[in-house]
Amino acid sequence: GDSVTQMEGPVTLSEEAFLTINCTYTATGYPSLFWYVQYPGEGLQLLLKATKADDKGSNKGFEATYRKETTSFHLEKGSVQVSDSAVYFCALSYNQAGTALIFGKGTTLSVSS
């Protein structure tokens, strides 16, 4: 069945470091791909998404490109801030509306000043 695999954390970085969180997927068809983020004490919220191959999603300095050939959707940010400390979840949707998601296990990012 469809699945999402993301790198296990925790990931610990210093402020202004470069961030990559790897995400690969297995799916039949062409799902939409998402990154959701959960900040401490808050609920899950959408960070960015891509709906077809080669699409790049971006938001708040984060980017991810939908790579069909490598079945990947890696999250990157050029310079992380302390406020980026959170749990990041990669997900794919197996319905057109993007409302039924398969999530990865989540990666905890901790950024220190």
Place this chain on the structure above:
Amino acid sequence: KAGVTQTPRYLIKTRGQQVTLSCSPISGHRSVSWYQQTPGQGLQFLFEYFSETQRNKGNFPGRFSGRQFSNSRSEMNVSTLELGDSALYLCATAREITGELFFGEGSRLTVL
């Protein structure tokens, strides 16, 4: 605007009992989906309702059921509770087409 509201926030049950959780969506959102979050399995999709009809279903046993009312509010029910049902149950709602889910804070169920 008001967010997704889930009730109750915390509850404790014993094995064999049943539980009903409620989710009130953001105004205008007709899709309501439910997820189970545990430390071992992570976030797992239970089911999704749209306009009072179950539109998608995850891989959970029949003890897990749900429904949606005409005002888009949704309930999920777990019967014959097992210890392994202890989890955070998250509700997420969406406006059709946007592909963005808005999550509630969850209902934390502990089964003793």
